Amino acid sequence: INAVEVARLCEDAGAQGIIIHPRTRSQGFGGDSDWRIIAHIKEAVSVPVIGSGDIKSPEDAKRMLDETGADAVMVGRAALGNPWIFREIEAYLRNDPVPNPPEIDERLHCAVRQLETLADEVSEIFAVLNMRKFFGWYSRGFHGGAQFRREVFLAETITEVKRIIREYLENSQPYNTGEHVDTHSAMVGL
Numbered sequence: 383i384n385a386v387e388v389a390r391l392c393e394d395a396g397a398q399g400i401i402i403h404p405r406t407r408s409q410g411f412g413g414d415s416d417w418r419i420i421a422h423i424k425e426a427v428s429v430p431v432i433g434s435g436d437i438k439s440p441e442d443a444k445r446m447l448d449e450t451g452a453d454a455v456m457v458g459r460a461a462l463g464n465p466w467i468f469r470e471i472e473a474y475l476r477n478d479p480v481p482n483p484p485e486i487d488e489r490l491h492c493a494v495r496q497l498e499t500l501a502d503e504v505s506e507i508f509a510v511l512n513m514r515k516f517f518g519w520y521s522r523g524f525h526g527g528a529q530f531r532r533e534v535f536l537a538e539t540i541t542e543v544k545r546i547i548r549e550y551l552e553n554s555q556p557y558n559t560g561e562h563v564d565t566h567s568a569m570v571g572l
Contacts, residue, residue: 383416389423389431400427401456403434420450432456439467440474447475463519465492486524486554490547493520497540506540513543526554 389400404419415435424431433452437443438460446455461467466484473480484492493516501509517534521527530550537543 383419385419386422386426389427393427393429397429399430399432399453401432401434403456403458405435417446417450420446420452424451424453430454434458437471440471440480443471444475463489463493463516463522487551489520490551493517494540494544494547497543501540507538510538510540510543517543524554526550530554 383406385402385404389402392400400423402420402423404416405414417433417435420431420433430453431451432454433446433450434456435458437446437455437457443455443457446452455471457467457471466481470480493513496516497509497513500512504512514535518531521530521534524530530546533546533550534543537546
């Protein structure tokens with residue numbers, strides 16, 4: 383592990399900040415990030431240091447900042463299907479109340495916006511294929527989520543995806559309250 387030496391070389395070469403994800407290549411996506419490496423780099427360089435790795439909650443972000451002295455944190459996989467983690471972290475770090483997790487309709491609307499934006503940038507077929515994994519992440523914890531994902535994963539057009547979402551919202555219970563979804567507000571724009 384030569385992270386400190388590499389960070390110093392980067393700073394000497396003009397880097398204005400260092401982002402470090404302290405997991406070795408051999409670990410891949412497994413194992414825990416060694417946040418002590420972030421702390422060692424923070425002590426070794428004068429540029430801002432941003433820590434990444436195993437930030438899955440606002441509490442994790444605060445703990446990393448406290449344990450490492452990092453100037454900021456970077457969130458990776460925990461944001462996939464959960465872009466709301468950033469507002470949660472921000473509120474937590476300010477000692478404000480952490481917002482409640484989004485309801486099912488907000489999650490699916492966000493996924494559809496992401497799908498449509500991607501389709502505008504590339505193509506509909508690529509967007510639908512690429513978004514399958516994201517719909518998997520967005521629907522984590524949904525009642526009947528496995529069946530929903532199977533149907534979305536077979537969809538080939540945005541129209542099909544929207545139909546599947548409409549049908550799901552009409553016939554399902556939210557994952558976090560047990561109450562019936564307000565399909566009128568949930569289906570706006572679908």
